Amino acid sequence: MLSLRRSIKYPIQSYIKHNVRFCSNTLFQQTSNETKNDHKLSLRQAEWNLAQLRYAEHPLILYSNKLQEQVEFMSPQQLRAYKHKEILKEKRTLRQLQKQPLIAEPQRSVNVDDNNNNNFPNNWMEDYEFYEGNDDGKHPPYGTADNSISPSSVPCSGCGAHLHCTRTNLPGYIPAEIFKGRTNKELQTITCQRCHFLNNYNIALDIEISPESYVETISRIKDEYALAIVIVDLLDFPCSIWPGIGDVLGHKRPVFVVGNKVDLLPRDHNNYLAHVKSCLKDQMLQCGFDSLNIKHISLISAKTGYGIEELITQLHKIWAYKGNVYLVGCTNVGKSTLFNILLNSDYCRPEATDLVRKATTCPWPGTTLQMLKFPIHRPSDIRIYQRFQRLTSERSQKYAENANRRQKAQKTGDINAARLVGKIGRTFVKTEETVDAFAVSTGTQPIVALNERDPRYREAKWCYDTPGVMHPEQFTELLTTQELQQLTPPNMILPRAIRLKPGMSLFLAGLARLDFLECKYVDIDWVKVFVFSSLCLPLVITHTENAEKMYKEYLGTEVLSLPNGNEARLARWPGLKSSNEVIQLVGKYEDAISSEIVLSSAGWVGLRVPYASDCSFKAWTPHARGIFVRSPPLVPYAERLVGKRIRNSLAYNLGKPFTFKK
Incomplete structure (x- = not known):
């Protein structure tokens, strides 16, 4: 109320x-x-x-x-305020340039069938370790497609789509110059062309994805005993709650509801977070979810880290190790960002953190096309106690930092000081030496990837990053x-x-x-x-x-x-x-x-x-x-x-x- x-x-x-x-x-x-x-x-x-x-x-x-x-029509009072604002803006820009001298260009959407949109280096394929080059040095801008080569069963480590070289506008495509002759172990270390362009050139390639493929991928978990973490964009709900998500997951599915981007909501009173939780729960009930199936509601910020440690604690406490966990939600709500954070937290097995590549993240909707996964760390009693000790030791420092930030926000009006932030630590570290799969060296490095057939992972439970579903009430694709x-x-x-x-x-x-x-x-x-x-x-x-x-x-x-x-x-x-x-x-x-x-x-x-x-x-x-x-x-x-x-x-x-x- x-x-x-x-x-x-x-x-x-x-x-x-x-x-x-x-x-x-x-x-x-x-x-x-x-x-x-x-x-x-x-x-x-x-x-x-x-x-x-x-x-x-x-x-x-x-x-x-x-x-x-318009400056020419400002009153003297407005002009003084405008000049003061411009001075502060210049100082802020200067500080940002000192911290980050290289600013990335804005992303561009490029049609892979348009050969005139060559806004990237012609030698981009040389970024791949396994590219051997052409004899004549010439190739199409996006590489050569070859329908005669069968697709692989290896998913892209950035978006989860199966790698292939058949068609340039399908998810998981990489040129035949790179794909041909590669073993499955070698393919596990590379990303598809679309993820490569997003990460290196800030370009989003247009590809053909049918909405039915999203539902087909998510519907696999309907008959499985697993937990669904439904992620909602707090700046865009109910438009970020897909209307059919309850039917796809099943009416008896245990659910965690996670409201993302809470750090961007204005703070209009001290108890505003409890009010946001109440509004989010009411909206989930209106969308067809049963209140008995909603096991927990969390408010997080995948960007600043706020609420992540509390979410992990509740996952250990309520769900423990009962089954797999699936991150589900509409496109661009922050699933892949949360997946990457959990990958480097106490929720992932320490030895697997460096063997699983991070998911591709960007503002463009639908960057995750198939399921990515990492093994969940089993929360035994001793591990829960060790994690509790770490969080307790950090609690006093956390309270002091929050008090200082609040005091600074009250005195100076600094928005960044009032923003919700959080730190994500690691209690458990890997006990055995593993080869860094992403290390840069002039010598030959062994190819290291997560082996799911390893006896350690035979009975493991997994956390999956599922593809997003475009809500019919959103217009972001326009x-x-x-x-x-x-x-x-x-x-x-x-x-x-x-x-x-x-x-x-x-x-x-x-x-x-x-x-x-x-x-x-x-x-x-x-x-x-x-x-x-x-x-x-x-x-x-x-x-x-x-x-x-x-x-x-x-x-x-x-x-x-x-x-x-x-x-x-x-x-x-x-x-x-x-x-x-x-x-x-x-x-x-x-x-x-x-x-x-x-x-x-x-x-x-x-x-x-x-x-x-x-x-x-x-x-x-x-x-x-x-x-x-x-x-x-x-x-x-x-x-x-x-x-x-x-x-x-x-x-x-x-x-x-x-x-x-x-």
Whole structure:
């Protein structure tokens, strides 16, 4: 049950219609050169005139944060804040360059059938140890395919697809120049062409993968007594919970629910993690999971390591060594990243850590194509005790570090200090010498790989990284890799607040749109809307009657930002489609967000509907995908995380994504 405190009160009278001023040249066009040059104007009048000049050339736009950032129309106060922000940005960039001098280029999606897209070295096959070269020194850009050679039974150590050289656009392909004549033991040490390009050249190759193959791979565990760890992207649920996952796993399947990317959620009150767990459990029950089968719910960050040690402890305590463990979930929720972390933790056998290659990870959906696995370390009593001793010895240091980070966040407002982080240690180390399979040496190195027929692994239990399933309500496959990188926030989500009046439409870049239709029972002037998304996605407000015209005019420009590209790219963009049903929201609280509307992969909006009022909205996304109403909201106290309203604007100043209030 959501506990709401009356810490922030806005009486209904504050919403009643009155003369609210906001910048729109369609409603106020009294600015002239005389008043602009009049030095006797008050500061408020001067800022009002600047606000009108900012939108003089954009009659269809009522508000745009991109246009608000135009330096020539900033007030002196805004200009000082802007310069200060730029100085901090330069210092931050300089520190990053000092730590990491080489910055990788953004990923590019390349069609393997297009020979003109040669944005990588021609001698890329020389990266492979077993490539012997051609006599004439010439070969196709992606190598030679040979249908006469049978595929192998050896999976790629990066994505799990079986290695072959038959077709360039199938998972697991490597050129015949490398594949031909290789033994199974040699193939176990190399990755397919797609994983190689992702790891070395940051390029995602387009390959043919049918959705049926995903379901077929996962359905193998339906009749097996095993644990399923269902991973959910907390920034994109319920769109990251595949609707048929319960049927595929079986109704009696024991399940661990893991909410990933918790470090990116804003902290609106001290008990926010328990509230997120409650919301996640409610959503899993709505998706068809039985509460008796949900054995544990964890909140983790596969990027910062938060919650991983607690997850391993619960796996040892609840599941122990009863059967295999499968990491399942939709694409791009962090399965492969979690798999790599568990591979280097107490959950994996120490001697097998260096013999199992890490899974390929990147922002592009579907990097894992078949199952990867590692042997689970049996949690005997003595091992559990040794692990408990290590965690206990580290506990005091952990508490001290967390206290210092919290104190720093409160004093300086540093977002990184408020972010959830965790350390992952190793209690057990390998007791025998093994050859490092990835060591670089000029001499001949023996080929070392995990031998599953070894007597030590004959009765072993395994942890599997399964391929992801593309949710039908996601639209990430419509975006390029560069656009996907802008979609994911790099730090904690900073809520952005705006005022929306009936008859207005809010655009979240070119990816989503929200129309405020009307409000019944109470005659209000505006509703406060909180946007939770990456700051790379700009906000634009216009009249609903001008929304279609404005979208067509500014699509592909900096005002809407995404999607971007040439005319051919924009011609393939499907545009926005509205949901069939009008969303009716009733105000439940006076001091918190009533409900949230999920806009698929773009983010979500929180609506603070006045108490006892009934407001109607309509949401738009590509193909009308991923439009859901979430109640109770994930971040109910977003009011605490935003600043004051900007004068002569529909928007509010940015605040901090964290607070330490109860």
